Amino acid sequence: MSTLELAAEKAKASAKKIENISGSEAVLKALIAEKVDTIFGYPGGAIMPIYDALYDYQEKLKHILVRHEQGGIHAAQGYARSSGRVGVVFATSGPGATNLVTGLADAQIDSTPVVCITGQVFAHLLGTDAFQETDVINITTPVTKWNYQVTDASEIPSVLARAFYIAKSGRPGPVLIDITKNAQLQKFDYNGYITCTHIRSYRPKPIVRKKYVEEAAQLINEAKKPFVIFGQGVILGKAENEFKKFIEKGGLPAAWTIMGMSAIPTDHPLAVGMLGMHGNYGPNVLTNECDVLIAVGMRFDDRVTGRLDKYAKQAKVIHLDIDPAEIDKNVKTTVPVWGDCKETLPMLTELIEKKTHNEWLKKFREFQKQEEEACITPELNPASDILTMGEVIKLINEISKGEAIIVTDVGQHQMVACRYAQYNETKSNITSGGLGTMGFALPAAIGAKFGAPNRTVIAVIGDGGFQMTLQELGTIMQSEVDVKILILNNHFLGMVRQWQQLFHDKRYSFVDIESPDFVTLAKAYHIDGQTVSERKDLKAAVKKMIEHKGSYLLEVKVGKENNVFPMVPQGCSVAEIRLK
Amino acid sequence: MKQEFTLTVYTENQIGLLNRIAIIFSRRKINIESLNTSPSEIDSVHRFTIVINEVEDVVRKLCRQIEKQVDVLKAYYNTNDEIIWQELALYKVPTEVIAEKVKVERLLREYGARAVAIRTDYIVFETSGHREEIEGLIKALEPYGLIEFVRSARVAIIKDSKGFHEKLKEYEQDPGEELIGNEYLGKQDEVFTM
Secondary structure (H helix, E strand, C coil): CCHHHHHHHHHHHHCCCCEEEEHHHHHHHHHHHCCCCEEEECCCHHHHHHHHHHHHHCCCCEEEECCCHHHHHHHHHHHHHHHCCCEEEEECCCHHHHCCHHHHHHHHHCCCCEEEEEEECCHHHCCCCCCCCCCHHHHHHHHCCEEEEECCHHHHHHHHHHHHHHHHCCCCCEEEEEEEHHHHHCEEEECCCCCCCCECCECCCCCCEHHHHHHHHHHHHHCCCEEEEECCHHHHCCCHHHHHHHHHHHCCCEEECCCCCCCCCCCCCCEEEECCCCCCHHHHHHHCCCCEEEEECCCCCHHHHECHHHCCCCCEEEEEECCHHHCCCCCCCCEEEECCHHHHHHHHHHHCCCCCCHHHHHHHHHHHHHHHHHHHHHHHCCCCCCCCHHHHHHHHHHHHCCCCEEEECCCHHHHHHHHHCCCCCCCCEEECCCCCCCCCHHHHHHHHHHHCCCCCEEEEEEHHHHCCCHHHHHHHHHHCCCCEEEEEECCECHHHHHHHHHHCCCCCCCCECCCCCHHHHHHHCCCEEEEECCHHHHHHHHHHHHHCCCCEEEEEECCCCCCCCCECCCCCEHHHCECC | CCEEEEEEEEEECCCCHHHHHHHHHHCCCCCEEEEEEEECCCCCEEEEEEEEEECHHHHHHHHHHHHCCCCEEEEEEEEHHHEEEEEEEEEEEEHHHHHHHCCHHHHHHHCCCEEEEECCCEEEEEEEECHHHHHHHHHHHHHHCCCEEEECCCEEEECCCCCCHHHHHHHHCCCCCCCCCCCCCCCHHHECCC
């Protein structure tokens, strides 16, 4: 008997009263049992029975009608990232399901817990090229943590219990459940819903080995120049406090990856900035000078490491990660500390000595000074009349006081926003890190607002990325979502243009992008807005955007050919980071 | 240095899992030399035997990525000297040529082969063993008009494995919220407690 059947048997045994309900209703009951409050979705032929059942559940389950399924899954990702809970998506078969693929890939690489429920043609039509039939399970296999096709309604409770457990436990990720139309319609004896806590073939988190924790602590205690680099694992593990205690006791300078950003306040005394291709000067250079590198909940992405064979070769590497497949995947580890950092960090903190590394920390500050002169000051306080992206972000910091959630798209504005945004609270930086999905920000911001309704949500988007998913303005209009949209318009696909300038002799191949009048466009959706192209109007405009009641679109015309620096050119080591 | 590795993967019997495992190789553009799926020593647990040519470092990473799949219980990798392995092959040859020109008994003995079907028009031989033995018999039969040849995937037994029974017991414990079962369960001195 399969473990799924066993779960069904277990439910039967413990059922108080047996109801006869449809598969569709079982889906909704499962969502309620998992404490889902919001669904992002788009109806269609093969998922109509579920939508029909939803008609009677509107008071318990809020459904947000998006304008494209990609928008639906990005919204669910934004919801998951701002709330720390599982995002839920409904889509129909065929094109509805294939439109999810980009979002699934994004959620997979950025470890975002999402459960997608797709309709599928009747089971007897599977494999016959029926109307709106695609092989969704096989299409989505590489981009899901788990997927499963349901053809019989009685499987629904146990499969959905599994789906939620898998999506949120261990290293989180997207799960897709494909339900054939006959299973949605089929009535069956419903024995109640039992949440899943164990799957015998699935070990979400390894037990921590004492030996490795001790070895790691010893390395940290002996280190003269220890350096902590951390990723989203700290946020996903809800271990922000444990992490803070750890670095504070050890006096350990800490830098974040783009995904780890906001886990500690950006002005924390031990925070030394962002890693990676457009990260800060000190953290990149000093990666190749530290003696012990302590990586927490991060996966050594190539954008972080630059050239691998010249990455931190002098250092002993301690890697804390919940996913054993990440250990030694890119960077050879001296001491692997497998486990949930919520558990491993307190153990390490217990064993490390209370220390300060002032001389070493000063080195980071020295590099910061150089970076300030060369990059930061010209970006934040530009001498010319041309507006920079950085000064806009600086105004957001001033006016929002670091309390806003900033959702970024992909490109130059993303790098600038992540370089200069200030955060006091965790889960404040929502961006497409691993996949680099243009078009992510607008729908993700919608979801982020539903995930954290009491916080200000600002979507910072480029003129290119905005045009990839701008149809979601319709969702903002219809569902009255309070999202502030900031378009940093440089009239270019800026990041590609920057590379073409630096590495392709300024051969600007198809990066000159025309845009519609964004403010008029927003107006068509009953969204207020304005365009600013001069510095004297900027502050008032940013203030107006943030304080405006309801959604607002602010377009800022920034310098066309500004570049993001520092930069680790591709194929170079982190120490070869360029300031210009 | 690239060499032959045999991966043994214990899994749930789940539709689509074959694809999930196969794409871990294909995304790195690694060719699967041989793949066999079969029952294992435990009812309800499936066993994949996969042969690839790779460097050990990559094989270790592949194993971890396979093991990470939700429906995979455990993945092992071994070099050829750590396993007992066999492949099986079938050879179809025309009866009249064989009967006339070859001393059948000698052939059967030499390659440990046996005839599994004898018809008036053809004979099917079967042999099992390592690659060299199977290919040796092809060479021996080729001059006599080999009509069809097929070789199975490799099956392998790991020499120092105690089987999967004990491990499965560990995995089957529902550890509840606090304890998550894994290979260190039962070795409490290696497990950190505070």
